[in-house]
Every structure is written in structure tokens, then in C-alpha cells.
Amino acid sequence: QQKVQQSPESLSVPEGGMASLNCTSSDRNFQYFWWYRQHSGEGPKALMSIFSDGDKKEGRFTAHLNKASLHVSLHIRDSQPSDSALYFCAASDWAQGLTFGLGTRVSVFP
Amino acid sequence: EAAVTQSPRNKVAVTGGKVTLSCNQTNNHNNMYWYRQDTGHGLRLIHYSYGAGSTEKGDIPDGYKASRPSQENFSLILELATPSQTSVYFCASGEGDNEQFFGPGTRLTVL
Numbered sequence: 565q566q567k568v569q570q571s572p573e574s575l576s577v578p579e580g581g582m583a584s585l586n587c588t589s590s591d592r593n594f595q596y597f598w599w600y601r602q603h604s605g606e607g608p609k610a611l612m613s614i615f616s617d618g619d620k621k622e623g624r625f626t627a628h629l630n631k632a633s634l635h636v637s638l639h640i641r642d643s644q645p646s647d648s649a650l651y652f653c654a655a656s657d658w659a660q661g662l663t664f665g666l667g668t669r670v671s672v673f674p
Numbered sequence: 675e676a677a678v679t680q681s682p683r684n685k686v687a688v689t690g691g692k693v694t695l696s697c698n699q700t701n702n703h704n705n706m707y708w709y710r711q712d713t714g715h716g717l718r719l720i721h722y723s724y725g726a727g728s729t730e731k732g733d734i735p736d737g738y739k740a741s742r743p744s745q746e747n748f749s750l751i752l753e754l755a756t757p758s759q760t761s762v763y764f765c766a767s768g769e770g771d772n773e774q775f776f777g778p779g780t781r782l783t784v785l
Contacts, residue, residue, distance in 0.1 A: 595771070596771045598773075606778060606779075607678075607764050607766075607776030607777050607778050607779050608717070608764070608776050609776065610773040610774070610775075613771075613773070615771075652716065652717065654717075656771050661705075661707045661709075661719040661722050661732060661774075662707075662717075662719070662774060663719070663733075664709075664716045664717040664718075665716060666714070666715070666716040667716055
């Protein structure tokens with residue numbers, strides 16, 4: 565069973581709209597959560613991390629963590645064409661690397 | 675900004691052949707990682723290292739070996755390549771729970 569599960573698999577958002585991505589972990593050893601973004605043909609690049617309950621905002625991106633339910637979300641406000649990419653949720657227990665979800669493909673249309 | 679480079683960027687190998695993928699980082703990070711990316715499986719950790727001379731098994735190490743001869747270099751070795759190892763391989767460097775910096779990837783095709 566996937567330890568980090570993401571939904572939806574894909575998402576279409578109008579330019580200027582809000583995109584909401586979800587991530588749930590089944591392993592309580594995970595203490596830190598990351599959101600990575602991968603454009604086609606490139607390696608993943610970190611967007612932001614979150615490890616405290618509540619919201620964390622960085623520009624147009626807001627992450628929310630509920631530690632009790634191990635649920636993390638990412639909200640992209642005022643979506644731009646450059647936001648079209650594959651978004652990964654990743655969880656870390658420090659001991660070994662990151663455990664990634666399968667990703668959510670976001671497409672921003674004009 | 676952190677820099678992680680990989681070589682080669684593309685590789686075609688024959689079944690049973692030996693393949694070496696190389697990774698170099700200029701961030702002076704202690705930790706380095708090898709992942710593979712496949713549709714339907716996301717990114718999966720193959721091997722990782724805490725520093726020169728150390729290698730550790732990740733989630734899917736079977737069929738792969740790793741070598742960390744220096745702080746900067748981390749190699750992934752496929753001694754007997756199989757078609758199931760056709761994938762895109764990413765190297766990354768980082769420290770603890772801090773951000774991992776990924777290279778551009780190597781696309782490997784095993785015929």
C-alpha cells in the first residue's frame with residue numbers, strides 16, 4: 565500500500581483560479597512534509613515544507629497540515645500557465661530520504 | 675543555488691550489460707540519493723548515502739549497487755541490466771529534513 569497517497573490524480577484549473585491538492589500519509593513516523601513540483605523534462609523542485617499544524621503561506625502557495633489525521637493540502641491561488649506541472653507530496657522521517665506520493669498533474673487552461 | 679548534475683542524460687543499454695549512472699553535487703551536502711521515476715509508481719528511493727564511503731539500501735535496492743567515493747560523487751551501478759530497469763533516474767542531495775535538490779535526470783532504456 566502506498567504510504568503517501570495523493571488526490572486527485574489530475575486537475576484542470578482556469579487561469580486565475582484556485583487549485584487544491586490533497587495528500588494523506590498512513591505512517592505516523594513521518595514528521596515532515598514537502599511539496600515538490602516537476603515540470604516536464606526536469607527534476608522535481610521543492611516548493612515548500614510544513615511540519616507544524618496549521619497553514620503556511622509562501623506567495624501564491626498555501627500548505628495546510630493536520631498532524632492528527634496526517635493530512636496535508638496545497639492550495640495554489642491565482643493559477644498561472646507556468647503552474648502546469650506534476651506536483652508531488654513527500655514525507656520524511658529523516659532516517660532515509662523522502663517517500664513520495666504518485667503525484668497530481670495540474671493543467672492550467674486559459 | 676544548489677547544483678546537481680547527472681551523466682549521461684540518456685543511455686541505451688543491452689540486457690545483461692553493465693550500466694553506471696553518475697551524479698555530482700557542488701552543494702557540499704552530506705546526503706545523496708538515487709530515485710527512479712515510473713508512471714504509476716511515482717519516485718522511489720533506490721539507494722542513499724550519508725557521506726563518502728557510505729551507502730544504504732532504500733526501498734527498491736534489488737538489482738542496483740551504489741558507490742560514494744567522495745563527498746561530491748555518487749554512482750548507481752546496474753551490474754546486469756534488465757528491461758524492467760528502463761526508467762528515468764534522478765539523483766538528489768540534501769541534509770536531514772532540509773530540501774533535497776534534484777538533478778535533471780537520466781533516461782535509461784534497456785533493450
